[in-house]
Amino acid sequence: MDNVKQITFGGGCFWCVESCFNMLNGVISAVSGYSGGHKNHPTYEEVCTGETGHAEVVQITYDADIISYEQLMDVFFFLHDPTQLNRQGNDIGTQYRSVIFYKDEEEKTRAELAVEASKKSGRWEGTYVTELSELEKFWAAEKYHQGYYNENPSQPYCSAVVGPKIQKFKKYFGELGMLKNEA
Known part of the structure; x- marks a missing residue:
């Protein structure tokens, strides 16, 4: 694995x-966490107030020889509505914003191209509000957030919101042959 990258x-x-x-x-790996705010070591409770400026994010470590940046971006734009400002469904607040964090100018350019490709796909109607922000710091979320759905599939939010989204995801990306065997 000589071509390991993060997004x-x-x-x-x-x-x-x-x-x-x-x-x-x-x-x-995909790790839940927080980025884009002004407080060091934020907690979930602090981020939920909207006062720290952080977004709930996922930091993905991937092998670019197996999956491309563009494929990851396609998944990103499949999983959320980039036209909803500071919300996704009933989750409302700046912590739920659509945001791509980049590390350098090359990654920023690739993110801009991914946004344009998603717009051209016609998947989402409306004006895109996806932010592009330089990654300054990633803070891993508390341990109980890691793999939360797998540990709590019958929790009400998970069964009503997360579960159906995962089933839709598995159907679409499974047909494309992009899922791990155990998925």
């Missing part, structure tokens, strides 16, 4: 985003 983005509640990315071939 960080937010697309609503990190529980379903993390769960889906961990099912993809080539993804080594």
Whole structure:
């Protein structure tokens, strides 16, 4: 694995985003966390107030020889509605914003191209509000958030929101042959 890379983005509640990315071939890990705010070591409770400026994000470590940046972006834009400002469904607040964090100018350019490709796909109607922000710091979320859906599938939010999104994801990306065997 000589071509290991990372990408960080937010697309609503990190529980379903993390769960889906961990099912993809080539993804080594997807870790729920926080980025884009002004407080060091934020807690979930602090981020939920909207006062720290952080977004709920997932940091994905992947093998670029198996899955490309563009494929990851396609999944990102499949999993959330990039036209909803500071919300995804009933999850409302700046912590649920659509955001791609980039590390350098090359990654910023690739993110801009991914946004344009998604717009051209026609998947989402309306004006895209996806932010592009430089990644300054990623803070891993508390341990209980990691793999949350897998540990709590019958929790009400998981069964009503996360579960159906995961089933839709598995159907679409499974047909494309992009899922790990155990998914």
